[in-house]
Amino acid sequence: MAKSLALSALLVVLAGLIVFQYFITSVPSLNAPITATNAHYADNDNSLLVSMVWSDGQRFTLGLRGDILEKPEEAALFFITRPDLVPYVYWPGLRSNDEKRVATLLGRWAKTLDNPTATEARFIRSEQENIAPDADAAAYQIYSVLKNRN
Numbered sequence: 247m248a249k250s251l252a253l254s255a256l257l258v259v260l261a262g263l264i265v266f267q268y269f270i271t272s273v274p275s276l277n278a279p280i281t282a283t284n285a286h287y288a289d290n291d292n293s294l295l296v297s298m299v300w301s302d303g304q305r306f307t308l309g310l311r312g313d314i315l316e317k318p319e320e321a322a323l324f325f326i327t328r329p330d331l332v333p334y335v336y337w338p339g340l341r342s343n344d345e346k347r348v349a350t351l352l353g354r355w356a357k358t359l360d361n362p363t364a365t366e367a368r369f370i371r372s373e374q375e376n377i378a379p380d381a382d383a384a385a386y387q388i389y390s391v392l393k394n395r396n
Contacts, residue, residue, distance in 0.1 A: 270327055271336040273347040274306055280355045285384035287372075296385045297329075298355065305329055308348060310388055315370075318391040323348060346396050352389035362386060 284297040295309035307329050312321030323345050324337045338344035359365055359382065369383035379387070 270332045270334045271344075272327060273325070273344055273351060274300075274304070274327060275351075278354075278358070280358070282355070282381035282385035285379050285381040287379060287384070294379075294384055294388060296381055296388060298351075298385065306351075308388065310391060314387060314391060319395055321391055323388075323392065341396060345392060349389065349392035349396050352385065352392065356386060356389050359386065366390060 278301060280298055280300050282296055283299050286295045287293070288295070292313060293309055293311040294314055295307065298306045298308065300306070306325065306327060308323065308325035310318075310321040310323055312318075314321050322337060322340070324335050325348060326333060326335055336344075338348075356362060365383050365386040369379050369387040372379040372383065
């Protein structure tokens with residue numbers, strides 16, 4: 247009896263951990279309107295980071311680490327699904343299903359942009375002038391890298 251109770255408790259704890267892991271590593275389905283905010287480029291880590299905020303105020307922070315302009319196929323995607331709750335950085339594999347979900351999410355956001363070509367040009371200009379990119383330009387650059395890779 248004691249063994250079966252202990253086994254049942256262990257199974258419940260393991261199931262709870264699996265649900266929690268899924269909760270902090272899943273790509274959210276953002277409700278429109280989606281806005282890109284708070285872009286940051288870290289030159290020493292060669293990382294580009296952008297926060298996306300959706301209609302109910304939740305944030306989804308994502309980025310690429312690696313040489314985005316010279317070797318975009320090697321840039322690794324990372325994201326934080328619920329940065330206010332658990333600051334856990336998730337690194338999905340290259341060309342994984344999670345990476346494709348992020349590309350789809352950014353694709354839905356990119357359709358709301360007025361002029362995507364100008365947005366991409368702003369990112370390249372900010373790289374050349376070594377200044378921080380605006381949030382839309384950074385998010386569109388991440389979208390371009392993921393779209394071309396997948």
